Amino acid sequence: MSKTLVVGISDMKLSTNPGDVIVTYSLGSCLGVTVYDPKARIGGMVHCLLPSAVAAREKARANPFMFVNTGVAMTVRRLVDLGADKSRLVFKAAGGANMRKDRIFDTGVRNFKALMKLLDHNNRRLEAKDVGGTIPRTLFLYLDTGRVVVRSLGKESDL
Amino acid sequence: MSRRDEILAACEKVVAMPTCVHKAASLLDGAEMDFARLARIIEYDPGLTANLLKVVNASSLTDGPMLTVRSALNALQSSEVLRFFISTGVAPYYVHVIAGYDQAPSQFLQHSTTVAIASRELARILMVDVPGYVYTAGLLSGIGKLLLGAYVQVDLREILRLVFDEGMAFDGAEEAVLGITHAELGSIVLERWGLPEPLTRVVRHHLRPDGYDGRDAVLDLVHVGNVLAKMIGLGLGADGLNYEVSSRVVEQLGITSQILDTVAANVVVELRSLWDLFLECADDFCNL
Numbered sequence: 269m270s271k272t273l274v275v276g277i278s279d280m281k282l283s284t285n286p287g288d289v290i291v292t293y294s295l296g297s298c299l300g301v302t303v304y305d306p307k308a309r310i311g312g313m314v315h316c317l318l319p320s321a322v323a324a325r326e327k328a329r330a331n332p333f334m335f336v337n338t339g340v341a342m343t344v345r346r347l348v349d350l351g352a353d354k355s356r357l358v359f360k361a362a363g364g365a366n367m368r369k370d371r372i373f374d375t376g377v378r379n380f381k382a383l384m385k386l387l388d389h390n391n392r393r394l395e396a397k398d399v400g401g402t403i404p405r406t407l408f409l410y411l412d413t414g415r416v417v418v419r420s421l422g423k424e425s426d427l
Numbered sequence: 428m429s430r431r432d433e434i435l436a437a438c439e440k441v442v443a444m445p446t447c448v449h450k451a452a453s454l455l456d457g458a459e460m461d462f463a464r465l466a467r468i469i470e471y472d473p474g475l476t477a478n479l480l481k482v483v484n485a486s487s488l489t490d491g492p493m494l495t496v497r498s499a500l501n502a503l504q505s506s507e508v509l510r511f512f513i514s515t516g517v518a519p520y521y522v523h524v525i526a527g528y529d530q531a532p533s534q535f536l537q538h539s540t541t542v543a544i545a546s547r548e549l550a551r552i553l554m555v556d557v558p559g560y561v562y563t564a565g566l567l568s569g570i571g572k573l574l575l576g577a578y579v580q581v582d583l584r585e586i587l588r589l590v591f592d593e594g595m596a597f598d599g600a601e602e603a604v605l606g607i608t609h610a611e612l613g614s615i616v617l618e619r620w621g622l623p624e625p626l627t628r629v630v631r632h633h634l635r636p637d638g639y640d641g642r643d644a645v646l647d648l649v650h651v652g653n654v655l656a657k658m659i660g661l662g663l664g665a666d667g668l669n670y671e672v673s674s675r676v677v678e679q680l681g682i683t684s685q686i687l688d689t690v691a692a693n694v695v696v697e698l699r700s701l702w703d704l705f706l707e708c709a710d711d712f713c714n715l
Contacts, residue, residue, distance in 0.1 A: 277659065278695050294534075296660030296668060317659065317695055318688050327692050334692060367654055367668050368596055372677055372684060375658055375691070404663035421587070421665060422529070 275300075275315045278334035280343050282312030284350055286412040293406050295363030297376035299383060299399070300407040301340050302360045304414040305352035312347055313409050314339045315363075318375065319382035336382040359392060360416045360427045362407045364399035376400065396427040430578070431606025438574050438616055470496045471701060473539045473566050474573075480563070481620040492623035494560035528572055528579060528664030535573065538662025539566050540701060545659075545694045546652030550644075552690050553680055557644045564629040565649045567622075571613025571630070572664075578605055583665060590669050597666040598634045610634045636673050647676045659691055661698070 270287030277298060281290050290313040292300050304311035314333050321327070321335040332338035340359075348354055361383055364376035380399050387394055398405065398418045408417040416427040428436070469475045476496055483499040484492055493499040546565035550557045579586060582604045589600035598608040614631035618624075629646045632639040636650045650673060657668050676682075 277661070277698075294660040294663045296663055297658040298660050317691060327696070334695065363660075365668050367658065367670065367672050369671060372682060373654060373658060373672055373687065374684070375687065378684070402668040404660065404667045421667075 275313050277315055278317050278331055278339075280312060280314040280333045280339065280346075282310070282343065282346055282350070283411050284308075284310045288411045290409040290411070291406065295405045295407060296365055297363070297373075297379065299336055299361055299363045299376075299379040300405070301336075301343070301383060302358075302407065302409040302416050303340070303343050303347060304358045304360075304409065304411075304416075305347065305356045306358060306414050307356055308352050309411060309414075310347060310350055310352050311409055311411055311414060312343045313407065314343045316340070316379060319378040336379050337386055340383060340386055357392070358395045358414060359387060360396045361394060362398045362405050362416075362418045362427065365401055365403060365405070368402050398425070398427055429606055430604070434575065434578055434605060434607055434612065435615065438612065439619070466496060466500055469500070470562075471540050471543075471566075472536060473570050476563060476566055477570060477617060477620065477622065480622050480626075484621050484623065492625075494558065494623055494626060495563050497559075528576055528666055534662040534664070535569070536662075537698075538656055539569055541656035541659060541661045541694060541698065542566065542568055542649065542653045544652075544697055545655040545690060546645075546648045548690050548693050548697070549648050549652055549655070549680075549686075552686060552693075553682075555644055555648065555680070557648060558625075560626065561645045561648050564626055564633075564645050565652050567613070567617065567626060568630050568633040568649050568653055569609065569613070570617070571609035571611070574616060575601070575605070575607070575609040575612050579609075579665075587665070596634075596671045597669040608634065634670055636676050647673075647680055650676050651680065651682060655687065655691055655694065658687075659695060 270285065273281040273283060273288060273290045275281045275290060275292035283290060286309045292313060292315045295315070299316050300313060301316070302311060302313045316336040316339045317334050319336050321338045327334055332342045344354065344357065347357070361380070364380040366376040367373045384394065396416065403420045406419040417424050418427055469479055479496060479499050480493055483502055493502060543562045543565035547562045550561055579601065586597070586600040586604050589595045589603055590597055595603065598610060601608045610633055611631055614627045617627045617630055625645065628639065628643065629649050632646055633649045633653055636646050639646060654670070654672055657663060657670065
């Protein structure tokens with residue numbers, strides 16, 4: 269049976285059922301990252317609040333999905349455990365918005381930088397992104413094809 | 428009649444906010460009053476909080492102004508008085524979504540609660556000595572959205588044009604198109620209800636604290652708490668993150684990225700214990 273799996277803040281969901289859809293609502297400065305193996309047709313989505321667990325190791329141990337560096341890494345590990353091939357994984361990201369004209373509240377920028385640093389470190393690339401700006405976003409991952417859709421202000425677009 | 432006058436005239440008819448009143452009322456109808464549960468429902472609901480403070484402050488039950496739910500509940504001695512507050516203070520007025528801001532049921536409640544918790548947590552982390560009503564002020568700060576939503580919906584296209592094409596903040600665009608912001612409208616309605624000035628002041632200026640000619644630590648904390656709630660993303664609507672942050676407040680409070688990260692993480696952890704409440708308030712009887 270097909271299901272819609274909802275990812276909360278500092279949360280991750282994955283699925284091996286091609287009929288499932290994974291969604292996370294209302295990404296502000298948080299970063300939503302989808303990870304998908306197109307051959308095995310399994311994938312996951314993580315909704316990270318903050319860039320790095322360096323300043324809060326205790327929280328990262330309790331919930332690694334709160335942070336981009338630990339959250340994305342843990343998502344990959346779980347998918348590989350389920351049979352995904354690490355070399356096939358496709359990464360896409362959305363979110364990372366920021367408050368208007370502000371530099372201190374730049375969590376969105378830092379979240380995206382943390383993702384790029386992690387991917388660079390592992391010689392992986394980001395396939396597509398819709399990040400930055402001041403708009404909220406909803407992110408969908410369709411497990412049958414790996415299609416990723418971003419919805420914002422009533423409009424949908426494929427990533 | 429200007430748009431502003433039209434909006435103010437329409438809001439004169441509003442008696443109270445749509446709330447989780449059915450849930451609270453069913454508790455009151457039980458054989459034994461569960462005060463702790465009732466307090467929990469009221470404390471996380473902007474409409475019920477405003478209504479409780481309205482009734483208590485208009486009564487002769489207290490000597491001074493009541494600024495928090497706990498103090499107001501302590502002032503109400505009997506369940507009969509509470510029944511009165513529930514049955515007479517809440518208008519039969521419900522909305523299913525905050526249409527203009529594109530907020531689904533329960534999203535407004537989630538956002539309000541996040542602002543309240545973030546403001547309080549910020550005070551704790553910064554070790555700012557502030558009155559306990561910082562939570563109430565945060566909870567009520569966005570209440571004007573419930574009233575302005577219908578008008579924003581009509582003119583949303585023009586408001587968003589000003590935001591994205593002209594570079595205006597969302598509240599600036601509201602003012603330009605409608606003649607009033609949701610912050611000002613919220614404060615005006617709460618003033619009419621007789622809520623104390625320290626609360627209405629925060630509601631009025633929470634988006635632009637520099638507009639207040641004075642220093643108010645609660646206002647500053649709620650301003651940043653509101654920004655944090657938007658960044659966390661709970662209850663984000665069409666207005667998104669299109670608001671401006673006061674650099675004066677950031678400097679005065681000594682906000683850093685690390686402090687923001689710590690507060691955001693703590694708030695998200697605390698919110699996990701409230702999902703049951705949000706779900707209760709999203710049911711058919713408690714649409715927001």
